Amino acid sequence: xxxxxxxxxxxxxxxxxxxxxxxxxxxxxxxxxxxxxxxxxxxxxxxxxxxxxxxxxxxxxxxxxxxxxxxxxxxxxxxxxxxxxxxxxxxxxxxxxxxxxxxxxxxxxxxxxxxxxxxxxxxxxxxxxxxxxxxxxxxxxxxxxxxxxxxxxxxxxxxxxxxxxxxxxxxxxxxxxxxxxxxxxxxxxxxxxxxxxxxxxxxxxxxxxxxxxxxxxxxxxxxxxxxxxxxxxxxxxxxxxxxxxxxxxxxxxxxxxxxxxxxxxxxxxxxxxxxxxxxxxxxxxxxxxxxxxxxxxxxxxxxxxxxxxxxxxxxxxxxxxxxxxxxxxxxxxxxxxxxxxxxxxxxxxxxxxxxxxxxxxxxxxxxxxxxxxxxxxxxxxxxxxxxxxxxxxxxxxxxxxxxxxxxxxxxxxxxxxxxxxxxxxxxxxxxxxxxxxxxxxxxxxxxxxxxxxxxxxxxxxxxxxxxxxxxxxxxxxxxxxxxxxxxxxxxxxxxxxxxxxxxxxxxxxxxxxxxxxxxxxxxxxxxxxxxxxxxxxxxxxxxxxxxxxxxxxxxxxxxxxxxxxxxxxxxxxxxxxxxxxxxxxxxxxxxxxxxxxxxxxxxxx
Numbered sequence: 001x002x003x004x005x006x007x008x009x010x011x012x013x014x015x016x017x018x019x020x021x022x023x024x025x026x027x028x029x030x031x032x033x034x035x036x037x038x039x040x041x042x043x044x045x046x047x048x049x050x051x052x053x054x055x056x057x058x059x060x061x062x063x064x065x066x067x068x069x070x071x072x073x074x075x076x077x078x079x080x081x082x083x084x085x086x087x088x089x090x091x092x093x094x095x096x097x098x099x100x101x102x103x104x105x106x107x108x109x110x111x112x113x114x115x116x117x118x119x120x121x122x123x124x125x126x127x128x129x130x131x132x133x134x135x136x137x138x139x140x141x142x143x144x145x146x147x148x149x150x151x152x153x154x155x156x157x158x159x160x161x162x163x164x165x166x167x168x169x170x171x172x173x174x175x176x177x178x179x180x181x182x183x184x185x186x187x188x189x190x191x192x193x194x195x196x197x198x199x200x201x202x203x204x205x206x207x208x209x210x211x212x213x214x215x216x217x218x219x220x221x222x223x224x225x226x227x228x229x230x231x232x233x234x235x236x237x238x239x240x241x242x243x244x245x246x247x248x249x250x251x252x253x254x255x256x257x258x259x260x261x262x263x264x265x266x267x268x269x270x271x272x273x274x275x276x277x278x279x280x281x282x283x284x285x286x287x288x289x290x291x292x293x294x295x296x297x298x299x300x301x302x303x304x305x306x307x308x309x310x311x312x313x314x315x316x317x318x319x320x321x322x323x324x325x326x327x328x329x330x331x332x333x334x335x336x337x338x339x340x341x342x343x344x345x346x347x348x349x350x351x352x353x354x355x356x357x358x359x360x361x362x363x364x365x366x367x368x369x370x371x372x373x374x375x376x377x378x379x380x381x382x383x384x385x386x387x388x389x390x391x392x393x394x395x396x397x398x399x400x401x402x403x404x405x406x407x408x409x410x411x412x413x414x415x416x417x418x419x420x421x422x423x424x425x426x427x428x429x430x431x432x433x434x435x436x437x438x439x440x441x442x443x444x445x446x447x448x449x450x451x452x453x454x455x456x457x458x459x460x461x462x463x464x465x466x467x468x469x470x471x472x473x474x475x476x477x478x479x480x481x482x483x484x485x486x487x488x489x490x491x492x493x494x495x496x497x498x499x500x501x502x503x504x505x506x507x508x509x510x511x512x513x514x515x516x517x518x519x520x521x522x523x524x525x526x527x528x529x530x531x532x533x534x535x536x537x538x539x540x541x542x543x544x545x546x547x548x549x550x551x552x553x554x555x556x557x558x559x560x561x562x563x564x565x566x567x568x569x570x571x572x573x574x575x576x577x578x579x580x581x582x583x584x585x586x587x588x589x590x591x592x593x594x595x596x597x598x599x600x601x602x603x604x605x
Contacts, residue, residue, distance in 0.1 A: 004056070004356025008126060008157035010143035014171045014211040021350075022215055023052040023189075024359050026179050028061060028346040030187065033339070048187035055358025061349035063092040067125040068352055073099040074132045074163070080312060080337065081163050081172065085130050088344035092352070095123065112138060112544070113553040116158075117149050126156040128351050135544045136166035137583025141554050159351040164204055166542040167276065168584055172344075174208035177268075177309070178215050179343045180336040184266060184307055191218035195263070197252060198224075198270035198292045198320055200231040202277075203311065206270050210235045210242070219244040222264050224255045226291045228277055228284070232567040234587075251291035256301050265303045266332075269294070269310040269320045289318055296322040299330075307332040388498065389490040389512045389520050399495060400528070401502045405509065405521040425464075431488040432511040433501070435470070436481030442467045444591070445481040451504045451594070452483060455533060456497060461485050481505075490520075498522070503530040506590070526577060526590070531557035536593045540568075540586035557582040558593055 011017060017025070027050050034041050070089035074082050082098075089096040099119070112133075120127055131138055139160040147157045164170040182189060192213065200206045200223060213219050221244050223231045231248075239246050249255040256263070272292065274285055294308075308321055308330045325331055350356040388395060394404035437448030445467040453459045463485040470480040490512040501510065502524035512520040530536065536556045538545050545554040558579040565573070566587050578587040 003353030006350040006356045007353025010160040012139040027051040029342045033342045045186040061355045063352040063354050068094040069123040069127040071129045084340040128159045130161045132163040136168040136542045137544045140583045170204035173205040174212040176340045176343045178212045180339045192216040193220040193264045194266045195222040199229040199272045200225045202273040203270035210238045222247045224249045234566040401525045403523040427486040428516045430486040431490045433483045435508045436505045442479045449481040538581040543584040
């Protein structure tokens with residue numbers, strides 16, 4: 001039988017699975033639990049219609065191949081997630097190995113990439129790596145490099161499953177949450193009203209809720225958290241963009257009073273993570289706890305069908321939910337904890353490819369995990385397309401970051417009389433790069449000029465450069481850098497080199513000069529992706545690509561995104577674009593991705 005749709009899939013975030021794939025997971029887990037329930041399933045829930053069609057319902061989810069492997073790689077402490085996956089893997093009859101980070105080759109400065117290259121070839125069949133890491137974006141990086149390694153040795157592509165990374169996301173935990181919420185709603189995903197209470201700033205599954213709750217067609221969310229625990233603005237805005245109805249409250253007491261006639265029937269409490277709050281004023285910890293703790297005397301104010309969930313472990317000294325509620329109908333967290341096993345069994349079966357056949361695709365779903373490998377720019381096979389200056393006119397097809405400038409409507413002769421005192425003299429033949437680093441600050445222009453020379457390896461060429469006030473109406477009153485390279489063979493400038501130039505100096509123009517005339521000219525626009533360059537790095541100290549984390553294999557990679565408000569850039573209220581780290585999703589302003597370290601030039605690969 002052919003493998004299922006998720007065979008070898010990497011799941012870094014919730015939306016690495018389509019909505020249809022998530023519903024399939026939950027429906028299969030529901031059926032698995034019913035088979036093993038011993039008759040303890042609610043009759044009304046059992047009679048509810050299926051969440052989706054399961055085309056391969058007659059196929060067992062059990063992998064049953066001892067040549068397949070699950071590696072449990074927990075570089076942070078975990079009890080529930082690790083043990084649930086251990087038991088789920090044992091159910092499948094595969095090899096189960098636990099990677100001991102504290103006694104491993106990591107202590108000898110081995111990178112995560114090198115360690116997993118070794119582990120991946122210790123099985124002749126597929127390996128699933130379940131990874132919890134203090135570094136963010138680990139699974140996303142591994143999916144760009146390990147599949148090629150597996151192909152080299154003739155073994156199936158490994159799967160990587162994010163079981164929590166740094167402060168970012170926890171898709172595995174979120175999937176268990178959604179399974180339990182659907183069960184609480186008796187498998188009716190038409191609507192949900194949920195209150196998220198507690199430390200929403202630092203809770204990984206709280207961050208994942210913005211995508212996970214989309215399994216419900218109509219969503220109302222009440223965010224209950226004081227300032228230090230407030231839900232980050234980017235997630236709140238994303239909820240709004242998904243069409244969720246969102247309300248915000250500063251404390252449980254404020255919520256009970258301000259929304260008394262419209263309280264949520266499902267409450268989800270997130271434990272306080274004071275270690276991630278930085279320095280707090282004296283008494284602030286007690287005040288924060290008071291605002292997110294539910295008191296026993298408030299129980300009569302709850303809706304009749306209310307239920308409470310909470311992240312575990314809980315603080316036995318200062319619980320957010322009264323211990324007296326453990327034996328009450330409000331307790332939904334015990335059942336939720338048991339659901340992890342069923343969800344993990346089915347998820348592993350899908351990643352091994354045993355099940356997951358016939359899942360319908362959705363036109364609105366992008367194909368998950370089609371992550372671009374880090375490679376050179378695509379271009380056609382024609383010399384003219386690979387080298388845009390090779391012909392007398394621009395090629396008919398250009399990459400989207402290249403814009404041909406019409407030079408037929410004006411005299412493009414290089415007029416030597418226009419040279420300003422102390423400025424660059426127009427050249428007769430060669431290459432001129434203009435409008436470099438346009439900025440009111442001349443030092444930024446000089447910085448960009450230096451980057452252009454060193455990254456493109458043009459320091460070996462004789463030429464001139466300088467910073468001047470721009471005379472272009474398009475630029476306004478700003479400074480710009482100009483670089484002239486006389487007798488430079490412009491026909492050899494390639495598309496990949498122009499993309500590098502566009503990355504370093506977006507908005508610049510590159511001019512081919514022959515016989516003292518501009519014979520061809522391009523404007524270089526901001527690229528969609530910036531990567532494989534020296535002098536760039538992610539500013540998130542927890543990112544797997546951050547230099548301080550010494551993962552030397554990881555190549556910094558940024559993807560352009562329309563501007564959005566984010567707590568990561570509290571002082572940034574507007575910009576044309578942000579550049580988001582491919583791995584940890586940390587947003588940056590363009591100027592912030594660059595460092596001043598090193599003067600290594602770009603090498604074509």
